[in-house]
Amino acid sequence: xxxxxxxxxxxxxxxxxxxxxxxxxxxxxxxxxxxxxxxxxxxxxxxxxxxxxxxxxxxxxxxxxxxxxxxxxxxxxxxxxxxxxxxxxxxxxxxxxxxxxxxxxxxxxxxxxxxxxxxxxxxxxxxxxxxxxxxxxxxxxxxxxxxxxxxxxxxxxxxxxxxxxxxxxxxxxxxxxxxxxxxxxxxxxxxxxxxxxxxxxxxxxxxxxxxxxxxxxxxxxxxxxxxxxxxxxxxxxxxxxxxxxxxxxxxxxxxxxxxxxxxxx
Amino acid sequence: xxxxxxxxxxxxxxxxxxxxxxxxxxxxxxxxxxxxxxxxxxxxxxxxxxxxxxxxxxxxxxxxxxxxxxxxxxxxxxxxxxxxxxxxxxxxxxxxxxxxxxxxxxxxxxxxxxxxxxxxxxxxxxxxxxxxxxxxxxxxxxxxxxxxxxxxxxxxxxxxxxxxxxxxxxxxxxxxxxxxxxxxxxxxxxxxxxxxxxxxxxxxxxxxxxxxxxxxxxxxxxxxxxxxxxxxxxxxxxxxxxxxxxxxxxxxxxxxxxxxxxxxxxxxxxxxxxxxxxxxxxxxxxxxxxxxxxxxxxxxxxxxxxxxxxxxxxxxxxxxxxxxxxxxxxxxxxxxxxxxxxxxxxxxxxxxxxxxxxxxxxxxxxxxxxxxxxxxxxxxxxxxxxxxxxxxxxxxxx
Numbered sequence: 263x264x265x266x267x268x269x270x271x272x273x274x275x276x277x278x279x280x281x282x283x284x285x286x287x288x289x290x291x292x293x294x295x296x297x298x299x300x301x302x303x304x305x306x307x308x309x310x311x312x313x314x315x316x317x318x319x320x321x322x323x324x325x326x327x328x329x330x331x332x333x334x335x336x337x338x339x340x341x342x343x344x345x346x347x348x349x350x351x352x353x354x355x356x357x358x359x360x361x362x363x364x365x366x367x368x369x370x371x372x373x374x375x376x377x378x379x380x381x382x383x384x385x386x387x388x389x390x391x392x393x394x395x396x397x398x399x400x401x402x403x404x405x406x407x408x409x410x411x412x413x414x415x416x417x418x419x420x421x422x423x424x425x426x427x428x429x430x431x432x433x434x435x436x437x438x439x440x441x442x443x444x445x446x447x448x449x450x451x452x453x454x455x456x457x458x459x460x461x462x463x464x465x466x467x468x469x470x471x472x473x474x475x476x477x478x479x480x481x482x483x484x485x486x487x488x489x490x491x492x493x494x495x496x497x498x499x500x501x502x503x504x505x506x507x508x509x510x511x512x513x514x515x516x517x518x519x520x521x522x523x524x525x526x527x
Numbered sequence: 528x529x530x531x532x533x534x535x536x537x538x539x540x541x542x543x544x545x546x547x548x549x550x551x552x553x554x555x556x557x558x559x560x561x562x563x564x565x566x567x568x569x570x571x572x573x574x575x576x577x578x579x580x581x582x583x584x585x586x587x588x589x590x591x592x593x594x595x596x597x598x599x600x601x602x603x604x605x606x607x608x609x610x611x612x613x614x615x616x617x618x619x620x621x622x623x624x625x626x627x628x629x630x631x632x633x634x635x636x637x638x639x640x641x642x643x644x645x646x647x648x649x650x651x652x653x654x655x656x657x658x659x660x661x662x663x664x665x666x667x668x669x670x671x672x673x674x675x676x677x678x679x680x681x682x683x684x685x686x687x688x689x690x691x692x693x694x695x696x697x698x699x700x701x702x703x704x705x706x707x708x709x710x711x712x713x714x715x716x717x718x719x720x721x722x723x724x725x726x727x728x729x730x731x732x733x734x735x736x737x738x739x740x741x742x743x744x745x746x747x748x749x750x751x752x753x754x755x756x757x758x759x760x761x762x763x764x765x766x767x768x769x770x771x772x773x774x775x776x777x778x779x780x781x782x783x784x785x786x787x788x789x790x791x792x793x794x795x796x797x798x799x800x801x802x803x804x805x806x807x808x809x810x811x812x813x814x815x816x817x818x819x820x821x822x823x824x825x826x827x828x829x830x831x832x833x834x835x836x837x838x839x840x841x842x843x844x845x846x847x848x849x850x851x852x853x854x855x856x857x858x859x860x861x862x863x864x865x866x867x868x869x870x871x872x873x874x875x876x877x878x879x880x881x882x883x884x885x886x887x888x889x890x891x892x893x894x895x896x897x898x899x900x901x902x903x904x905x906x907x908x909x910x911x912x913x914x915x916x917x918x919x920x921x922x923x924x925x
Contacts, residue, residue: 318703320706321707324693365547366809366810370823414550415550415551417549439550439551
């Protein structure tokens with residue numbers, strides 16, 4: 263059983279919902295990433311999505327774009343992200359880490375090299391935003407063979423047929439993009455989400471995470487009524503960038519605390 | 528006759544092309560594919576497209592024998608396809624009319640576009656006005672500064688111009704931002720992509736709309752020159768004017784030569800020559816040659832011409848390069864500027880700086896060829912928009 267599967271299994275038995283925070287690796291500087299990952303675990307993260315910086319993050323809003331730019335200024339690339347995961351793994355063997363990013367840095371490293379290095383570093387899943395299932399069959403198969411879950415996105419615009427196709431290709435969990443737009447947008451339609459989740463459930467046994475646009479305890483609680491996991495990214499990055507880097511971890515802990523409580527209530 | 532039947536059903540040109548987009552756009556691209564397939568089979572769509580090209584754009588554009596330039600080079604005869612004479616001053620309008628017609632069929636009241644030099648933005652704003660659609664154009668803030676006049680032209684035509692401040696603040700960032708807009712407003716918005724890049728069906732669709740350029744040349748060259756050219760030369764940024772003139776010539780024996788912006792020189796790293804100096808990767812929805820660093824980050828490009836300042840290139844060009852059917856070379860800023868002035872002086876034609884790259888390549892090749900040889904150059908646009916850039920290079924300020 264993969265680390266992601268085991269974690270969701272335990273949550274299900276406990277009747278709890280998963281909190282999945284996202285940060286961009288190397289933001290605000292490379293030395294902060296491992297301490298921030300630990301702070302996320304302390305704040306109750308069940309799975310962590312770690313963003314791989316990219317020069318052209320087409321699916322991201324301004325907040326994640328800025329995080330990417332800060333990391334790139336420090337020259338943070340895919341191999342340094344993998345080194346950060348390896349460092350984190352020395353003290354935490356339980357929290358699943360999912361890398362989230364774009365195809366080009368992976369292709370530049372070479373997909374086989376990447377999967378091999380990711381396995382060694384202790385990566386549990388990958389979300390490649392611009393790799394839809396039909397363009398990455400070999401990559402997804404290779405990841406699965408190496409015990410890494412390829413996690414795919416679904417959107418409000420996905421048809422039932424498409425949901426089935428994506429559900430077949432993915433493992434770990436399915437990531438439902440809660441709105442038409444980029445990360446950090448602010449026009450969640452809870453009614454639409456509540457309608458879409460059952461359609462996805464009908465097509466898969468995988469846990470369903472929902473992200474893009476979740477900003478606080480209230481929106482997290484509403485989403486968790488239908489979903490298995492709540493993904494929060496842009497708001498955490500705002501906590502990181504608003505204030506001194508030294509105190510970023512404590513700001514993030516304070517921000518996540520009421521959200522964790524709302525999910526467990 | 529050579530066989531050529533690309534892309535495949537999923538938009539692949541060999542290993543290139545495809546649909547590398549976030550899930551939200553998957554359905555929009557499927558709908559676009561279906562709408563385009565239906566339109567292509569509809570004689571009424573074809574009739575209207577041809578009518579618009581004739582009466583609104585002013586096609587066919589002439590092929591012109593550049594006699595004095597040819598004599599000065601002392602070798603091959605240079606012929607010029609005059610896309611600069613189109614309405615709006617460049618080849619871009621061929622494509623924007625086709626896509627705006629599709630937008631209308633798909634009942635999308637709002638169109639968006641990205642632009643580099645501003646020519647595609649102007650052509651999009653133009654057709655949006657023509658069809659009564661709301662138009663938003665994304666343009667890198669660096670390009671907004673370089674192309675003040677085109678920004679004003681777009682505004683005159685009723686479009687909203689949004690300067691993009693992220694990344695390198697040029698064409699690639701404008702494309703990112705247009706994609707973000709599309710993903711957000713996908714239900715009522717049609718994205719008029721300006722070049723043969725992006726996810727399928729864009730590379731194929733833009734090529735098809737632009738191939739009127741080469742189709743006309745196939746008819747015009749025998750009439751004017753007595754036969755088809757030995758080589759067809761066009762500048763390549765994203766590559767739409769080049770695909771437009773190359774595509775109908777793929778099945779002939781003519782050499783196809785794409786000219787990339789070598790900027791300050793390929794060895795300086797300050798250029799935009801993705802086919803000459805890049806390697807394959809994934810950006811903006813397709814797999815193609817990209818200028819990137821060892822970490823797979825897209826690198827900043829440089830060219831005197833904003834329209835060639837792009838780190839990628841259409842996937843069909845990547846395929847034509849790998850198969851050897853087309854050749855790709857670089858022309859520097861300096862060479863392009865020299866050709867720009869030469870064409871002004873010898874022929875009374877002020878070319879766009881983009882197109883001046885293609886002219887420069889013809890001027891390089893002609894002296895080494897016999898007088899019987901024929902070169903056909905696609906003059907993709909006129910140079911009015913470049914007055915400021917050229918004047919500044921000569922130390923003149925308006």
